[in-house]
Amino acid sequence: SQKIEQNSEALNIQEGKTATLTCNYTNYSPAYLQWYRQDPGRGPVFLLLIRENEKEKRKERLKVTFDTTLKQSLFHITASQPADSATYLCALGGMDSSYKLIFGSGTRLLVRP
Amino acid sequence: GAVVSQHPSRVICKSGTSVKIECRSLDFQATTMFWYRQFPKKSLMLMATSNEGSKATYEQGVEKDKFLINHASLTLSTLTVTSAHPEDSSFYICSALPDGTFSNQPQHFGDGTRLSIL
Numbered sequence: 001s002q003k004i005e006q007n008s009e010a011l012n013i014q015e016g017k018t019a020t021l022t023c024n025y026t027n028y029s030p031a032y033l034q035w036y037r038q039d040p041g042r043g044p045v046f047l048l049l050i051r052e053n054e055k056e057k058r059k060e061r062l063k064v065t066f067d068t069t070l071k072q073s074l075f076h077i078t079a080s081q082p083a084d085s086a087t088y089l090c091a092l093g094g095m096d097s098s099y100k101l102i103f104g105s106g107t108r109l110l111v112r113p
Numbered sequence: 114g115a116v117v118s119q120h121p122s123r124v125i126c127k128s129g130t131s132v133k134i135e136c137r138s139l140d141f142q143a144t145t146m147f148w149y150r151q152f153p154k155k156s157l158m159l160m161a162t163s164n165e166g167s168k169a170t171y172e173q174g175v176e177k178d179k180f181l182i183n184h185a186s187l188t189l190s191t192l193t194v195t196s197a198h199p200e201d202s203s204f205y206i207c208s209a210l211p212d213g214t215f216s217n218q219p220q221h222f223g224d225g226t227r228l229s230i231l
Binding site: 046 | 156206219225
């Protein structure tokens with residue numbers, strides 16, 4: 001069966017440390033993967049996109065890797081801040097000719113001051 | 114830029130009521146919009162793809178007669194939950210793709226509508 005798995009347990013880290021979130025998928029062949037941030041009671045906000053032929057993308061303190069062999073993406077936030085506390089969602093896309101995204105259930109990140 | 118406004122943000126109503134939710138792209142045109150449903154601590158589940166000027170494409174298991182979608186202009190899609198019942202209570206979120214977007218570009222999301230059916 002098809003699955004997208006993100007850690008269901010919250011990730012609790014100290015301010016200044018690097019947060020690493022994992023997105024694993026099974027029986028999908030995405031052409032690209034996107035990461036979004038979602039705050040409570042709000043809609044998701046786009047952060048980064050990585051294509052299947054890219055190994056790594058960076059944007060300021062954010063870094064995403066994509067390993068199509070392992071079927072895994074890692075999302076890193078360096079020098080984390082309490083304001084980074086939120087739920088982070090990965091989304092797979094490009095499995096067909098549509099623009100549809102398939103979302104993981106998200107990982108909640110808590111950054112302690 | 115790329116702001117999506119969703120209204121209302123919260124609705125509480127009695128069982129049997131029909132509820133309309135609006136999704137507007139404020140500063141861009143969107144031929145394609147999406148409607149999602151999200152349960153607490155769960156992922157966004159795509160309900161349907163809304164296409165301006167044509168019928169919406171519903172995902173498997175979503176009742177099209179229950180969840181009516183109208184995309185009458187390039188900046189507005191509406192979702193009507195007909196004869197809502199307590200099991201329809203959820204967080205409904207829309208997103209929009211700016212026209213001219215490549216398929217791998219991000220979706221722009223509204224802030225959701227919390228629907229509570231008593």
